[in-house]
Amino acid sequence: MKKFLAITLAMVLVLAMSIVGCTGEPVAPTKVVLGATLPVTGIFAGFGEQGWGMQKAVDDWNDTYGGMYLSEWDVTVPVELIIKDNQSDPNQVGPQSTDLVVTNKVDALLSPNAPCDLHDPTTAVATDNEVPSIIGGGPFEPWYFGSQGEVTPPYTWFAGFAISFPSGAPRNVPGYTMVDTWFMFMDAVGALSNTNGIAGVFASSDSDGTGWYQSFPALMEDYGLTVVGVNETLGFFPLTTTDYSSIVTAWKDANVEVLWGNCPGAHFGDLIAECYAQDFEPKICLAARAALFPLDVESWGTTPPLGYGVGCEVWWSPAYQVSDGFVGIGNRTAASLAADWAASAGNPPLNRGIGSGYMETQVMLNAIHEAGSLDGAAINAALADTDLDTISGWVNFDPVTHFSAVPLAFGQWFYDSENEDEPFTQYIVASALSEIPEEDSPIFPLPDWWP
Amino acid sequence: MEDFLVGLAPPLIKGILLGGLYVVIALGLSLVFGVMKLINVAHGDLVILGSYFAWAVMGWLGIDPFLSLVAGVPLFFVLGFFVQKFIINRTFRISLDAALIACFGISIIVQNLCQAIWTPFNRSLLTDYRLLTFAVGPLTIQLRYLLDFIGGLAVMLAVRGFLRRTYLGRAISAASQNEPVAERMGINPNRVYSFAFAIAMACAAVAGVLQGLTFSFSPTSGSPFLIISFGVIILGGLGSMAGTFIGGMVFGLTQTLGAYFSGGSLLVQSIAPYLLVFVILSVRPQGIFGR
Amino acid sequence: MSETAVLSIDRVSKHFGGIVAVKDMTFEVQAGEVLGLMGPNGAGKTTLLNIIAGTYSPSSGRVHFCGRDITGLPAHKLCHLGIARTYQIPQPFTSLSARQNILVATEYGGKKAAGMEHDKIFDLVNLSEQKDMPARDLATVSLKRLELARALASNPTLILLDEIAAGSTDAELPRILGIIEEIHKMGKTVVLVEHVMKVMVEAVDRIIVIDKGEKIAEGTPGEVMKDEKVIAAYFG
CATH class of the missing domain: 3.40.50.2300 (Response regulator)
Structure with a gap:
């Protein structure tokens, strides 16, 4: 009986408090x-x-x-x-x-x-x-x-x-989409006339990379580039990949001069190192996502400066x-x-x-x-x-x-061997909008990795 | 036919050399599992800790990563000894599961420690010779992969020789095969465990340098190597050092040849070794070299 | 406890759950003595051996070795004190050679004083020709000898032999008896668990008969064989 009373009392209290809480004056927020x-x-x-x-x-x-x-x-x-x-x-x-x-x-x-x-x-x-x-x-x-x-x-x-x-x-x-800024850069360097137009693509198998691989190769074909191995998903790789020798060999064999893709910076670092080791240097190298942040680019090393000339979109200036x-x-x-x-x-x-x-x-x-x-x-x-x-x-x-x-531009990473603290700086080399001024002229072809 | 062979040579060589890296990484895991039946899920992270140690020493003192092992190997050895003595051996009193949970804990602690000290960003051991290549006849060999192979072979032989020829090594072998009898012969199992973990950590220090020279790393990049190590150990057979070595070669070769015969597909490259693992498990569960 | 006792078992019992494997056991083994433990299957002989060797700790009672209380000490410590045992089913370190098996025992168990040279041990157990073979390639008979060799290599004071003659042919028995005799001559104390009567009768000084965990008889082989309780336990 005592227990029943206690429970009833507690329930009444809770009910009463909630009614007061609902009907009482709302309290002004404090933050x-x-x-x-x-x-x-x-x-x-x-x-x-x-x-x-x-x-x-x-x-x-x-x-x-x-x-x-x-x-x-x-x-x-x-x-x-x-x-x-x-x-x-x-x-x-x-x-x-x-x-x-x-x-x-x-x-x-x-x-x-x-x-x-x-x-x-x-x-x-x-x-x-x-x-x-x-x-x-x-x-x-x-x-x-x-x-x-x-x-x-x-x-x-x-x-x-x-x-x-x-x-x-x-x-x-132009100036608000990835496609027009990236191809603006391709136009600026004359990618179709100054290279053989053969492109290799790479992307990681996460959502961002998969989306890129599904849409960009077709856009590149429309632009006039010949994209190697898309039907065999050449260059599409799981995030656990560390060794890229097979795709670099395939690109080299196909005489690729334009390299373009989307993956995390760590993966691109291993990929570009393999390119270097196989003596495969494209004339253009564009890496969405991978080349966004300076610490990633630095991690690819300065002997040689593998990030030199790698391009990607620029969000803000x-x-x-x-x-x-x-x-x-x-x-x-x-x-x-x-x-x-x-x-x-x-x-x-x-x-x-x-x-x-x-x-x-x-x-x-x-x-x-x-x-x-x-x-x-x-x-x-x-x-x-x-x-x-x-x-x-x-x-x-x-x-x-x-x-x-909001405006978007295109940048490339420049390398300065004299600057030990920040050897790589990204400069905007293609912009369609006056609010975001171009800061340097495009690097083409990629600087020689072997001085 | 000749073209075919010329085309086949680079992935063959690459697979074998790359396998050396897998061997070094898998050895520590194999040793700990062999002796105390514990799956050290922190092993991949300890390898990455080894990469960071070399990276830090390189940054502070400008010392070559291989030279830093003069300090790194003893340091990791001692660290491993005490981790086992004061943490894992104590959890064994509760159960093997408790020890496994302790390893998960070590994994999380090491990852976060690396994040806190060295930031979450990617690093590589950026030595001048990292990307050197040299020609052997018509073939190009990459120095870092060759170092992986030499490292794998050297560490395997060193561990194998140690287990066979030294006082302590025989005790570790004995305890890994029949612990009650080993204890009956006067071997203190806890002591053997501590030394086994210490050696596994010393191997991780070497593996860390080789992996950091070959690939980039970040605090969380240890887990894929843990998975690869499992594959290597299953292929090679548990407890056999030579088996682990062959397992590493087979794993590397399956990757590179898988990619080669699929026209460069990295999806095939990543899946192929695990398909082989399935086949081996169903045909020969004890591994190629297991008994 | 007498001054010369190497091993003293004092009211030792061992339960596994509700099952009593050894019940209130008390006896002593004198230095240099060869003691036989006898009893039907499941009588508790091996459990007793495991308690002495430190594999189990007793549920109650104390075990003393050379005057020191060793109740509940781990096996590796007992080994260092000088207790060795062989297993009924040989348990070699399969990947090591016969010689390396013995090395392990010497290095870890034999820290007390210089023991027998390995070659002498191999000669004694007649294993000299196989000493460099991996243990996994040895036949069962050789493995039994390796068990013995390994136990000797740790230079024990007390050696516990668990059915070393089981599975041997009659022709091999003299050899085994000879080995036990040699061990005895070295001054080592031996506790022997054995089913083969010939070995029991010829090798031991004294027999303790156990049934259902309890001591039912004790004495020289001749005395024990005439005991009515023993005959009842064995023949119903």
Whole structure:
């Protein structure tokens, strides 16, 4: 009997508390929390450095405005950013995103510019929980046509570049897709006239590489190149591969002069070392993903400098600016962001991902400010209305696809034997847009590895 | 026919030389399993730790990776001895499963330690001679792969000679074959375990240098080598050093020849050895050289 | 416990779950003595041997060796103290040669004092011609001899022999008796578990008969063979 009474009493108490909780005056928020799951460690750690850019945007916002003003409550509260390390493991991205929403109660999710399986699960979590989210990078198509089944996820917005998806006016001009920037480079060096036009392709068997292998060889054929061995999936390799001698031999035998592919930096390092060892040097070497980050390029070595002349797309430039000069939050410019990065701990070489990270955070903070509320639907509506000059270009989303294209350029790695700390620097050698100036003329053919 | 043979020579040579690297990596795993029936899942990570050690010494002091082994091998030996003595031997009192879990723990700790100290980014042992090649008749031999083979052969012979000819080695052999009887003969099994793990770690130090000269590495790149080592040991037969050596050659050859006969397919290259492992397991479960 | 006892078993019992393998066993073995342990199958002889050799620790009771309490010490320590045993089913280190098998025993077990030279051991057990063969290639009879050789190589004070004559032909028995005699002459103490009566009767000084884990008789071979309890245990 006593037990029954105790249980009844407890149930009544819980019920009473929950009723009070529901009907009581809502309490004003004390902070705004953004969350991101990033590959801070593991093979995609280069992408994880975007977290620095995200944090910088949050810091800039807090420093400039003293926090986030929420008109719904007439309060200004600090903005916080929670970053979880998914260790480059796609299987951790979904659970971590859920954890951010459920445990950390984040008000919005930020997804990195990274291989798509490192941001796609976050999109699903955003949809299920009606939490606004943004992806700041590219390419757009694997996300849009891939896991989402061509139904635009209602709570996720994509600010970045596409493989070839038209951006819509006024951006339906070269400079916003991978295809036009890469082929702009091919045009610039006269790839069809100055080489024999025979191309070898390589890609890792993860989602990013597979998507590349399925689409790019055909585009290259359309452009006029002869691609070797696509029907036999020559050059398509599992991530456990370390020895590439067979494909290098095959390319050499086929007299390949253009080498083009997409894989993690570590794998490309072993691949290009094998090219060197077999005395096979193409005239053009383009490595999507592999050549994005300076530490990867450095790891390929300087004796000889195997990264010299390797090209890939460039997401962001410290030179990016519009007329008034200020494109970041407060007085932030692209140049000052790059300078702060260079002065940060360990004086790291430029990682262009910091621009992407800053840009998407900037867009999200702007939307929360416009919404004046932490209500997911309200922020989502504000994201839809975004019209903002950011550190990485103008962002306003297409209402159907949720896509906003930002400028993209093409760069090659230059080698300076005198500079021992940072022997490799990536310079933009092809750009269609005046906001991102070209910094040097293209390297063609690849510099002699054997001086 | 002559063209065929000329075409076949490079993958044949490459497979054999590459096999040497697999041998060095697999030896430590084979030894530990042979003596204490423990699958040391941290072995791949310990090899990568060896690569990082050489990389760090090269960066700080400018010492050649092979020269750094003068310090690296004893250091890893001692480290292995104490890891076994103070961690794994204690878990054996609970069960073999507990020891396996301890190895998982070591794997995670080593990976994270490498991340914390050396960042998650890729490294290679960038020596001047790393990518040298030389011609032998019509064939081109890559120095790093030749070093792998020489290293594999040397370490195999050293371990084999040690097991056969030394006081301690015979105790390790005896304990790996019949532990109760070995103990009856006065051999303290825990001591033997500690030395076996120490030797496995010393092998990992050498394997780390060879792997770092041949391929790039990052804190998480040890796991594929653990899987390859399993394959090598299954092919060669457990507990036999010569078998592990042949297993490594067979593994390397299956990779390169698989790629060659499939027109350069790296998918075939990565799958072919494991298909062979399946065949061997069904036809000769004790391995090519197992008894 | 008498001064000259090499081995003293004091009220030793061993249970495996609910099964009593050895029950309240007490006896001593004097220095230089050859003691026989006899009993029907499952009587507890091998369990007793395993307790003395440190493979099992007793459930209760104490075991003393040369005046020292060795109850529960691990096998490798007992080996160092001077207890060796052979196995009924030979357990060689198969990949090592006969000589290397013996080397292991000498190196790890024989740390006390200089023991017999290996060649002498091989001569004694008649294995000289096969000493460089891998153990896996030896015939069963040779492996039995290798067991014995390996036990001797660790230079024991007390040697436990588990059915060394089992499976031998009548023609081989004199040889085995000769070996035991040699060991005896070296001054070593021997505990022998044996089914072959001829060996038992001719080689040992004293016999202890065990049935269902308990000692049922003790005495010289002649005395024991006449004991009614022994006849009952063996012949029903």
